[in-house]
Structure formats: structure tokens, C-alpha cells
Amino acid sequence: MNEWLMDIGRFAAQLTILTLVLGIVIAVLARARSEAGSDRLRLRIEELNQRYxxxxxxxxxxxxxxxxxxxxxxxxxxxxxxxxxxxxxxxxPRATVWVLDFRGDIKASGVQRLAEEISAVLAAASDGDEVVLRLESPGGLVHAYGLAAAQVERLKEARLTVTVCVDKVAASGGYLMACAADQLRAAPFAVIGSIGVVAQLPNLHRLLKRHDIDVELLTAGEYKRTLTVFGENTDEGRDKFQSDLEHTHQLFKAHVARHRPGLDIEAVATGEIWYGRDALEKGMIDALGTSEAYLMSRLPQARVLSVRLEARNNLGGRLGMAVSNGIEAGLERILERLDAGRWEKK
Known part of the structure; x- marks a missing residue:
């Protein structure tokens, strides 16, 4: 009799837990559906003067x-x-320093958010204001970073003073953006430069040929395709592809030279990178220093406002982000432990 009652109790407990889990799942889905049509971005503004x-x-x-x-x-x-x-x-009234952030990946995927943040600043900024862009990017796709550089130029066209601060890296497309500033500052060991263009792709033609596999590539237009992955590449196609790379490089150099006319562009447009102190000597940046130090120096003279558009996550998104952050933190701890183990005595 007692065992039967215990079985009933366990079943009731399991049923209660299952009901609670299903209720939470249904609530999360309903909340996500109700918020799907709402504005997913919110403008966050923080006065750094008050913070410090x-x-x-x-x-x-x-x-x-x-x-x-x-x-x-x-x-x-x-x-x-x-x-x-x-x-x-x-x-x-005191001038305002508007602080924006851009962390670039290979696709410059944050450029749309940066564009909207710049639009918001342009709508509120006054004469004499300054925009400080804290930039970090190793570069990426030409067209994506060309668009990002055009966003920086919007600020200059509005006659705002633009200062770009690089704490870690502004290379290739990142430097394409950074050099458009009125003042470019970098930390002593920040990576600067990489004024060059690179492209690569595998070619599987010989592998396919050994297995008697043909690939038909039909085009209209002499240079619709130059190099391909599966077809047989020709010297003519290689020459055209290289010519296109050289043309893109010339456009890159012209952009840098237009914004930094005192720079010996041929000496630095070799695809090399330099650390901040060397970049200063070559005229690629205007001053050494971190973004934190520069903002601290502006606090006595101006209101310094950090501006950022943030995603308005729904409940499901927040739960997913919490799980993702937990997994990421766990993996980082494991990697740190493995790395630290190299220095421990056995």
C-alpha cells in the first residue's frame, strides 16, 4: 500500500513538473510572438561625465x-x-562629444546600425560638436567597408569634428574607415595599415577531370567569370582577375591619399601593417593614446555622451542569450585552464 502511494506521488510530481515546463514554453513563445512586430532596437544614451x-x-x-x-x-x-x-x-552651452562604437567583422555587419546611430547624432548635433568613433576592425569585404567609410564621411560633410580612436586594430577595411577622420589616434601597439587587396579561391578542375566529371560554365559577357572553382582557369582569366585587384588597390590608395594628403602613399600601400608608434612616424595616424585617455581629457570641456542602438531582446531571446553566454564562458574557462597548464610544474 505504501509503495503504491509513493508511485502515485512520484507520478503527480512528474506531471506537475511537466505542466510547469510546458507552461513556461508556451509563455515564452507567446511573448516572442507578441513582440515580433515591435521595434527591436532602442537608443541607449549615457553621459560619461556623470559616470566618472x-x-x-x-x-x-x-x-x-x-x-x-x-x-x-x-x-x-x-x-x-x-x-x-x-x-x-x-x-x-558646452559642446557635446558624441561617442560611437564600431566592432567590424569580415562583412562589416554592424554598418547598418552605425548608419542609424550616425543619423540620430546628425539630427541632434550642433555646430562645434565632436564625434568620437571607437573603431576596431581587421578589415573584410571591399564593398562592405566602402559603405562603412562612407558613413564616417557623412559626419565630416555635416561639418562635425570626427576623431577615430583605435585601441587594438584598424587594418585594411578598418583603416579605410579610420583614415576618413579629422584626427586619427591609436594606442602604441594598435595594428594599423594593411593597405592592400587580397583574394583567393580553390580550383577543383584537375580533381574533377581525374574522375571524368565535366563542369559546363556558360556566360554572356567576356569577363562575366574570370577565375572559377570548378572550371579550367586560363592565363587570360588570371590576368583579368589580377587587373581587377590592382584597380581596387588603386581606389584604396586614392581614398587614403585624399584624406591624408601628406602621407607617402606608395611607401605605405604595400599591404604591410605597423604598430601605433611606427604608424605615427610614417604619418598614418595623428597621435598616440587610448580612447579612454582621450575621452577623459574631453570631460572638463564638453558633455560626453555615449550613443548606442541596442537590440530589444524578447524573453526567448534573453533566455537563449543567457544559455549561449554560459556555454561561451565555460569554454573560455576550459581554454584558459589548458593554456595555464603549460606553465605549471608537473
């Missing part, structure tokens, strides 16, 4: 003796009142 001042005050309070903390708090309130009064009496 808040941190400074917290650290000052933490470092002060307990008996002095009340005096510090009174001083902070007095400073806030004076700052508010000074802002009301100012004849001309």
Missing part, C-alpha cells in the same frame, strides 16, 4: 577616514549646486 564623477566620489568616500565622510558629502552637494548655477548662467 560618480565613480570618483565613491572612491573618495571609500579612501576617506570615517570622520571626514560627512564633510565630503556636503562638499559634493555644494559642488552640484555650483555646477547647476553655472550651467544656467552660461551664455553658450
Amino acid at each position: 564623477e560618480h565613480r570618483r566620489r565613491r572612491l573618495a568616500l571609500a579612501a576617506a577616514e570615517p570622520s571626514l565622510r560627512k564633510r565630503l558629502l556636503k562638499g559634493f552637494r555644494r559642488d552640484d549646486k555650483q555646477r547647476f548655477k553655472a550651467s544656467k548662467e552660461q551664455a553658450k
Whole structure:
């Protein structure tokens, strides 16, 4: 009798858990469906002046003796009142520094978001404002980064001062974007340059021929296809393909030379990369320094606003992102542990 009651209890518990799981799944799907038609991007704006001042005050309070903390708090309130009064009496408002971020992949997939962020800034910016673009990209597809560079040029056409800061890398298409700035700053060991064009593709023609497999390639237009993966490539096709690469390289060099007229373009357009300090000596950048240091230097003179369009994830998206982040963090810990193991004594 007792065993029978225990079996009934286990069945009821399992049924309850299954019902809860199904309810959660249905709720997630319903929430995702209701949010599918809503705006998936939201504009996030943060005033960096306030962020850093808040941190400074917290650290000052933490470092002060307990008996002095009340005096510090009174001083902070007095400073806030004076700052508010000074802002009301100012004849001309302070300039604004708008901070944007671009992290580029091979397809420059963030260019649409960057374009929308730039449109938002252009709608609100005033004369004398500055846009700081924190850029990180190793380059990628020519047409994608050409479009990204055109977005940077929109800011200059609107007569805004444009500063690009490179902390890690702006190479190839990344440098195509960066050189359009009024001022280009890079960290001492940031990777700069790679003014060149590269293309490669495999050719399986001989493999297919050994197995008696024919590939028919029909085109209309003399150069509709030059090199192919499956067909037999010709010297004429190779010459045309190389000519196209050279033409793209000339366009790249012309773009850089137009934005940085004092640069010896032939000396640097070799496809090589340089670290920040060497790039400064060659005239490829204007100054050394990190983006953080530059923004800190602008805080006393201007309001510094970080602007970013963020995805508005639904509940399902947030759950998926949490699982993905957990797996990624676990893999990173495993790789770090394996890497650290190389230095441990056996």
C-alpha cells in the first residue's frame, strides 16, 4: 500500500513538473510572438561625465577616514549646486562629444546600425560638436567597408569634428574607415595599415577531370567569370582577375591619399601593417593614446555622451542569450585552464 502511494506521488510530481515546463514554453513563445512586430532596437544614451564623477566620489568616500565622510558629502552637494548655477548662467552651452562604437567583422555587419546611430547624432548635433568613433576592425569585404567609410564621411560633410580612436586594430577595411577622420589616434601597439587587396579561391578542375566529371560554365559577357572553382582557369582569366585587384588597390590608395594628403602613399600601400608608434612616424595616424585617455581629457570641456542602438531582446531571446553566454564562458574557462597548464610544474 505504501509503495503504491509513493508511485502515485512520484507520478503527480512528474506531471506537475511537466505542466510547469510546458507552461513556461508556451509563455515564452507567446511573448516572442507578441513582440515580433515591435521595434527591436532602442537608443541607449549615457553621459560619461556623470559616470566618472560618480565613480570618483565613491572612491573618495571609500579612501576617506570615517570622520571626514560627512564633510565630503556636503562638499559634493555644494559642488552640484555650483555646477547647476553655472550651467544656467552660461551664455553658450558646452559642446557635446558624441561617442560611437564600431566592432567590424569580415562583412562589416554592424554598418547598418552605425548608419542609424550616425543619423540620430546628425539630427541632434550642433555646430562645434565632436564625434568620437571607437573603431576596431581587421578589415573584410571591399564593398562592405566602402559603405562603412562612407558613413564616417557623412559626419565630416555635416561639418562635425570626427576623431577615430583605435585601441587594438584598424587594418585594411578598418583603416579605410579610420583614415576618413579629422584626427586619427591609436594606442602604441594598435595594428594599423594593411593597405592592400587580397583574394583567393580553390580550383577543383584537375580533381574533377581525374574522375571524368565535366563542369559546363556558360556566360554572356567576356569577363562575366574570370577565375572559377570548378572550371579550367586560363592565363587570360588570371590576368583579368589580377587587373581587377590592382584597380581596387588603386581606389584604396586614392581614398587614403585624399584624406591624408601628406602621407607617402606608395611607401605605405604595400599591404604591410605597423604598430601605433611606427604608424605615427610614417604619418598614418595623428597621435598616440587610448580612447579612454582621450575621452577623459574631453570631460572638463564638453558633455560626453555615449550613443548606442541596442537590440530589444524578447524573453526567448534573453533566455537563449543567457544559455549561449554560459556555454561561451565555460569554454573560455576550459581554454584558459589548458593554456595555464603549460606553465605549471608537473
